[in-house]
Amino acid sequence: MNNAQLRKFFDKIKEDRVVFGPAIQDGKTIIKKIDDFRDLKLDGRLPIFSFKRFFLPEKESLFEYVGVNLSKPSERKTQKIALFGVNARDLKSILIYDQVFEKDPWYQERRENILVIGQMSATSEGKWEKIEEDLFEHLSFDIFLARFAPALDGLSPGESTRDSEPKRARISGDNDLTVFSGSVLGREVLENSGYNDFIHIQFSGPVKEKGIDKRMLRIKEKLEKQHDQAIWDRLGARCIECGKCSIVCPTCFCFRIDDQAELGRGRAERDDRSDNQGTRNRCWDSCFYQEFSELSGGHKFLNTTAKKIHFWYFHKFVRIPEEFDMVGCVGCGRCAEVCPVGIDIKEVLKEIEES
Amino acid sequence: MRNSYQTIPAVITKISPQTDNIKLFRFEFEKKSFKISGDDFIFRPGQFLILSLPGWGEAPFAPCNRLGEELELCVRSVGRLTRKLHSLKIGDKVGLRGPYGNGWPLNDLSQIANSKSSEKKNLLIIVGGLGLIPLRTLILGKKEFLGKDAKIQIFYGAKHPSEMLFSSEYKDWRKNGVDLQLTIDASCPEWRGCVGLVTKLFDAAKVVENARAFVCGPPVMYKSVIEKLKEKKFEEEDIYLSFERRMHCGIGVCQHCGVGNFYTCKHGPVFEYGLIKNTLGAI
């Protein structure tokens, strides 16, 4: 797919979906609503925030209540959107959401309205581990645009590509995108836009044939069986519990459920069925926050910083793998980038591995 | 698609004060076609449900009795939701969802009892404070859940005699063959029984033999009780602990109740001791 075709494809999608994708602002890659095709930057760089909030918004109302009765929120909007240019790491986190929120009606409703268009630019990957050749079959996307040619421009901010080498151009010409479809929807969207030169990839589940990554298994085992308190004490002494890492991490999805009484209704104009009305909301939470494990009476199970960080790692590297055979970290490095005290997950994992 | 967070309206049919700040509530579902005795809301002893009062939130509680189409919750007033619940009257409504969690391991217990083998068919219940609540269904339904030959011994510790739950029922329990041993934390004029923490009862009474131990109480209680149980030669696989953790979802998603590899709401609240003894932060 060349640039002109890409543009046509983009415009076609924009006809019935609001499009969000990576763009550059102040030299940084961010995700924003794309109105003008020229704003879209498909260079494979990781945006500062992930695509998490499109799948799991910071706050959503689950129910409206009147008295004790809960009903579906009336103004719930199910806008059709397209995420245009989701990098491979963020695609991996979608796999995790899909599993964790499999039985969640609000998630499912939102998910059905999201068209996922993945992207990969060979040189911008490989920050931690190289993106495997068989990656495609284990990612869930509707459409995937791959640029196998050498990169167009430099490195992502704060990101090193030392250990990655440009992959040789394959399949298509220099700067052209190779197009894959990964779902019926993807196929239809492509065909509707008049583009037919794509390869269909059959999604074969989130788990690779050879199972979960060996190194990750080792880390899981270490965490479970060879707890080294010194690692956590050192981290506990550094971390200031700001919770930034859990906000940027695409695989942090803890939440709390809160009720919010309806404001602004005086006694006179109130619905006379009941004077107790409002919404029940689900909001992002973080295991770094004080109340996270608190019982009434004040007892906290996570009562030290060390315990909180340990809990965070356990979720990603033990509980998620245990439940879904996937690692609960996609290796994006965002947590390290935002950490004000410089805690780098890559180094922590190495420490755990060597403990 | 089924919505796990949807609650079912239930009506308060009876309120019996237990102590200064604890009340026993009886509920029936508003919609009569919704059956507790059928498959709609069947719960096993030790499971919990989530009670909702929109505007005041939700919280987990362990049902403590099943009476035909009614169920009972015993609730201490400690915060936002529970204070509101305590202000309600007969005829007022709440929302309920659940039941959640695994409950006490009873299937094989009643099987053992029926198989006439002498193995571990008895039950030692060690509870402190509110910990008695999730065991009451079991105590009241002794015959149904454990078989008629099983013995139940209860070690129950409370701060003060006035804080003892279900005290009006003790006579009936004892008549029913339950060996109920009580203790209070500190001596007071109106108490002539054992004084000291619940572990003291291990020395004050003869511990029932061939028993499994079910333990539930405040977080500080577990370590010392387990020590005592080991002293009395209880095997790890015969010790079961019910945990209390903060909960929001009840279905293993929100992470609030995570303990090591497990979610208290989903894999618990009852854990076999052997399974979690090495789990950091569990006990």
Ligand SMILES: Cc1cc2nc3c(=O)[nH]c(=O)nc-3n(C[C@H](O)[C@H](O)[C@H](O)COP(=O)(O)OP(=O)(O)OC[C@H]3O[C@@H](n4cnc5c(N)ncnc54)[C@H](O)[C@@H]3O)c2cc1C
């Ligand atoms: C499995 C289980 C069974 C329980 N059974 C009973 C019972 O039978 N009777 C009884 O009186 N209490 C029981 N509790 C404790 C009861 O859930 C808390 O007392 C209740 O949540 C307090 O809510 P609140 O809004 O009044 O308190 P607040 O202190 O105002 O609570 C504020 C917030 O903290 C959460 N929270 C506080 N304490 C707990 C807690 N212990 N567990 C979960 N969330 C909490 C609430 O959900 C709420 O979101 C049980 C707890 C668990 C985990």
Ligand code: SF4
């Ligand atoms: S690298 Fe950090 S931010 Fe990225 S998925 Fe892993 S834990 Fe989350």
Ligand code: SF4
């Ligand atoms: S970003 Fe760093 S300091 Fe802040 S909570 Fe995370 S690890 Fe701790």
Ligand code: FES
């Ligand atoms: S209460 Fe949400 S995970 Fe257990």
